[in-house]
Amino acid sequence: MKTSITGKRILIAGGGFIGAHMSMKLKKMGNFVRIADIKRNPYVKEDYYSEAYFKDLRLIKNCISVTKDIDYVFNFAANMGGIGFITSAAANIMFDNSMINLNMLNASVKNNVQRFFFSSSACVYPEEKQLKTRLVPLKETDAIPAHPDTSYGWEKLYAEYLCKAFKEYFGLDIRIARYHNIYGSFVAYFGGREKAPAALCYKISQVMNGDTINVWGDGKQTRSFCYIDDCIEGTIRLMNSNYTEPLNIGSDRRITIDKMVNIIENIAGKKLIKSHDMSRPQGVRGRNADLTVTKKVLNWKPKISLENGLALTYFWIDNQTKQGF
Numbered sequence: 001m002k003t004s005i006t007g008k009r010i011l012i013a014g015g016g017f018i019g020a021h022m023s024m025k026l027k028k029m030g031n032f033v034r035i036a037d038i039k040r041n042p043y044v045k046e047d048y049y050s051e052a053y054f055k056d057l058r059l060i061k062n063c064i065s066v067t068k069d070i071d072y073v074f075n076f077a078a079n080m081g082g083i084g085f086i087t088s089a090a091a092n093i094m095f096d097n098s099m100i101n102l103n104m105l106n107a108s109v110k111n112n113v114q115r116f117f118f119s120s121s122a123c124v125y126p127e128e129k130q131l132k133t134r135l136v137p138l139k140e141t142d143a144i145p146a147h148p149d150t151s152y153g154w155e156k157l158y159a160e161y162l163c164k165a166f167k168e169y170f171g172l173d174i175r176i177a178r179y180h181n182i183y184g185s186f187v188a189y190f191g192g193r194e195k196a197p198a199a200l201c202y203k204i205s206q207v208m209n210g211d212t213i214n215v216w217g218d219g220k221q222t223r224s225f226c227y228i229d230d231c232i233e234g235t236i237r238l239m240n241s242n243y244t245e246p247l248n249i250g251s252d253r254r255i256t257i258d259k260m261v262n263i264i265e266n267i268a269g270k271k272l273i274k275s276h277d278m279s280r281p282q283g284v285r286g287r288n289a290d291l292t293v294t295k296k297v298l299n300w301k302p303k304i305s306l307e308n309g310l311a312l313t314y315f316w317i318d319n320q321t322k323q324g325f
Ligand SMILES: NC(=O)c1ccc[n+]([C@@H]2O[C@H](COP(=O)([O-])OP(=O)(O)OC[C@H]3O[C@@H](n4cnc5c(N)ncnc54)[C@H](O)[C@@H]3O)[C@@H](O)[C@H]2O)c1
Pocket: 013, 014, 015, 016, 017, 018, 019, 036, 037, 038, 039, 055, 056, 057, 058, 075, 076, 077, 078, 079, 080, 081, 096, 100, 119, 120, 121, 122, 178, 179, 180, 181, 182, 183, 188, 195
């Protein structure tokens, strides 16, 4: 399995958290990397792209201009955030992301893009399979019959089918990853769009030993978390593979939110009191990835432990806040 991409002209649509890491990696591998985003990534200071277009990708004219002379498109652009955001902005999420995906696919066909990557999500899986903390890990075929628990999940599932239709009718060569809770540096950690790992790292960095921190839900809900470097490696392998069905990229280590808090407390050297806030959304009761197909197709599994990944994330966030960000 090829683990690098070189000598291509690449568009990263959405230079946010995952997009910025992917851009950095592909530029280092010797590619020309164009970033297209509605705004600058506020967290990355390094030189991480060859050129950048700051444009609204809901508009077809902008999608056409950014896909010109491009070999590979990685579409990470989306109006998204953690559970707090996705349960409070359904119409915006569905409208914005549908427009971005429709127009990015259409423009990629018009500009003869060779290969198109779409970033789907574990949120496509049916609610019924995620009612228990000790759930059966979710495998790719579980997505149908469909019943995602959020509008964001429905929109991702629709976009997967859109990709499939563009492959069948226009011959666009597509790859689709279903990401499961990716975390690491350059991610939102406050302001409303943050996800659990970064939100908890930030909260813990802001309190003193012995203080109380607020944890959404009863803390017994389970998830699996994948460090960004593993996600990037898996995604590059998928892009190099011949596999065109949606594929899980994540970790299969299930953990409760309370246990994740304990890990971050150890990293921070603090012992805290958890205050469980049942008024805040906690999403499905349990979620975990079945990586059987992924391991076979990509010869890949995550290498970075949750303890090491959270330490890297915690100290990045701690350092950011000490610098006043
Ligand atoms: N991070 C995860 O755990 C995770 C899990 C599942 C799926 N995903 C998917 O992966 C992709 C990347 O996620 P991320 O965590 O890097 O998110 P992110 O929010 O950091 O990045 C998304 C980027 O899209 C940009 N964007 C939003 N609207 C736009 C518009 N109209 N025009 C141009 N750019 C626009 C944002 O400015 C942002 O930089 C998304 O599609 C997301 O749904 C992420």
